[in-house]
Amino acid sequence: MKTITLPDELNLSSSKSIVIYDYESITEISKQQVLLNKNTFSFLQKGTKEVFFDNSAHAIDNSQFLLMKSGHCLMTEKLSNESAHYRSVLFFFSDEEVFKFLRKFKLETSNSRQLYSIHSFNYDSFIKRFVESLLNISELSKSIQENILKTKLEEILLYLIDFKGVDFIYSLINNSDNQNQKFIQTIENNRLNKLTIKELSFLSNMSVSTFKREFKKNFHSSPSKWFQDKRLEHSAFLLKNESKRPSDIFEEIGYENLSNFIQAFKSKFGVTPKQYQSS
Numbered sequence: 001m002k003t004i005t006l007p008d009e010l011n012l013s014s015s016k017s018i019v020i021y022d023y024e025s026i027t028e029i030s031k032q033q034v035l036l037n038k039n040t041f042s043f044l045q046k047g048t049k050e051v052f053f054d055n056s057a058h059a060i061d062n063s064q065f066l067l068m069k070s071g072h073c074l075m076t077e078k079l080s081n082e083s084a085h086y087r088s089v090l091f092f093f094s095d096e097e098v099f100k101f102l103r104k105f106k107l108e109t110s111n112s113r114q115l116y117s118i119h120s121f122n123y124d125s126f127i128k129r130f131v132e133s134l135l136n137i138s139e140l141s142k143s144i145q146e147n148i149l150k151t152k153l154e155e156i157l158l159y160l161i162d163f164k165g166v167d168f169i170y171s172l173i174n175n176s177d178n179q180n181q182k183f184i185q186t187i188e189n190n191r192l193n194k195l196t197i198k199e200l201s202f203l204s205n206m207s208v209s210t211f212k213r214e215f216k217k218n219f220h221s222s223p224s225k226w227f228q229d230k231r232l233e234h235s236a237f238l239l240k241n242e243s244k245r246p247s248d249i250f251e252e253i254g255y256e257n258l259s260n261f262i263q264a265f266k267s268k269f270g271v272t273p274k275q276y277q278s279s
Contacts, residue, residue, distance in 0.1 A: 003033040003202070006040070007092045017094040018149040020138050025086045031074040031195075033202050038092040039172050041156070042066040043131045047086035050076040053117035054186040054203050057193060060120050065127070067160075069117040069172050070095065072203050074195070089131050093153050098172050101157055107166050115171035121160065130156060184218055191230040194254050197223055228254075232268050235261070239277045246273040 012019045019038075031052070042049065043065045050059040051066065052074040058066060062080075079086050121127070130152070137148050157169065186204050195203075200223070201211035215223050231253045238244040250261035265273050 001033055003035055005035045005037060008037060016146060017097050018153055019092045020134050021090045022135060022138060023088050023090050026084065028079055029077050031076055031199060034073050034075045036068060036070045036073065038094050039070050040068045041091035043089040045087040045089060046080040046083055048078045051118055052193060055189045056116040056118045058118050058120045064120050064122055067119045067168060071117060072205055074199055089134055091134060095173050097153060101154060115167060115174045119168045126159060183214055191227060192234055232265055236276060239273055
C-alpha cells in the first residue's frame with residue numbers, strides 16, 4: 001500500500017507553518033498508511049474516522065474531532081450514510097508553532113508520564129463557529145491567511161487548554177529518545193487491535209524484517225504467537241468478568257470462526273471457553 005504524506009500531497013505549500021484544507025471524498029479508505037509532516041486538527045464534518053498511532057487509537061463520528069501529532073498513522077475513513085460523502089476540515093501546524101505558543105503564554109511543563117499521539121474532543125457551539133471561521137479564512141488570499149491562522153491556532157489551543165489542561169499540547173512535541181521504549185509501547189498499546197505485521201511495522205517506522213527482529217529481541221516470541229496469547233488472555237477476561245458468550249467474542253479476538261477460537265483457547269488454557277467460564 002502506498003504511503004500518503006500530508007499535507008504535501010494536498011498541493012499545499014510545505015513551506016507554510018500553518019495551512020488549512022477542506023477535504024472531501026466519495027471514496028472510503030481502510031487503514032491507509034499516512035505520514036503526517038505536521039500536527040493536524042481533523043474537524044470531521046461528514047462520515048466516520050478511525051486512526052491508529054503508535055500509542056493510541058480513536059474512532060469518531062461527526063460529533064467529535066481529532067488532534068493528531070505529526071508522525072506515522074493508519075487512517076480509516078467511511079462515508080456518511082445520509083450523503084455517501086466524507087468531509088473533514090484539516091488544520092495543519094508545525095512543531096515550531098507549538099513551541100512559539102508555549103513560549104508566548106509561558107505554560108507550565110506537563111508532569112504526565114503518558115503523552116498520547118492522538119486526542120479526541122467533542123464539538124460544542126464555540127468549536128462549530130471556529131470551524132466555520134476557518135472555512136471563511138480559506139477564501140482569503142494566501143498572504144492574509146497565514147497571519148490570521150496563527151491567531152486562530154492560538155485561539156483553539158487556549159480554548160481547549162481551559163478545560164483539558166496542557167498535557168495534549170506537550171504530547172505534540174514529545175519526541176522520546178528511547179526508541180526501544182517507544183517500540184515496546186507501540187506493541188503494548190496495539191495488542192488488542194487487529195493490525196497486521198506490516199501495519200505495526202509502519203507505525204513503528206521500521207521495515208517488516210527489522211520489526212520482527214526487534215520483536216523477538218524484546219518479547220522473546222514471534223509476533224503471531226505473542227498477539228494470539230494476549231488476545232486469548234483478553235477473551236478469558238471477557239468470559240469471566242463480563243459474562244460474554246464465546247459466540248459473542250470470537251471475531252473480536254481475531255478468529256474467523258467459533259471452532260478455531262475454541263480450539264486455540266483449549267490449547268492455551270486446557271479447557272474450553274464454557275468450561276473456563278463455569279469453573
